[in-house]
Amino acid sequence: MILLDTSGLLSALDASEPRHRASAAALLGRPGPRLLSPFVLAELSGTVKILVVDHTGRPAKGVRATLEVRQELTQPWGILHGGAIATLLDTAAGAGAVANLHRGQQSVTVEIKVNFIGAVRDGLVTVEAVPLHRGRSTMIWESRARDAEERIVAAALSTHMTIPAEPPAG
Secondary structure (H helix, E strand, O other), X not given: OEEEEHHHHHHHHHHHOHHHHHHHHHHHOOOHHHOOHHHHHHHHHOOOEEEEEOOOOOOOOEEEEEEEOOHHHEOOOOOEOHHHHHHHHHXXXXXXXXXXXXXXXXXXXXXXXXXXXXXXXXXXXXXXXXXXXXXXXXXXXEEEEEOOOOOEEEEEEEEEEEEEOOOOOO
């Protein structure tokens, strides 16, 4: 297992998995929000952690991501904003999709359906994402967000397209 924080996600994958070098290099060469969503969420929270489960040269069997609720991530009623939860769900599934790529590939989310089930006001939100399908051109991931008491607060089903990696602009 590899524990990664969002600031080191792609470079850590690059260092440990040769098949990710092309995708990591292409993505790391792009500044701003075009990077994977872990980087976007990290700018908001600074506390996202991702765990790629059983990633020892084999396809990832699952991903765990956590986010600590902070005031700037809540809506006016003190509840964690649905956008933050949706981003965390997509981040976990996207990290899993990236962990399953081959050399010369990258992955993009093309669809995500989120159901919000409960409210979170404080504590840690944990997302677990598992692949339902890992094909040549698409992957489908199911993700569930739980609060500190292990109650499901949101669930998502997402589709990720595998495309050829573009060379870095420049």
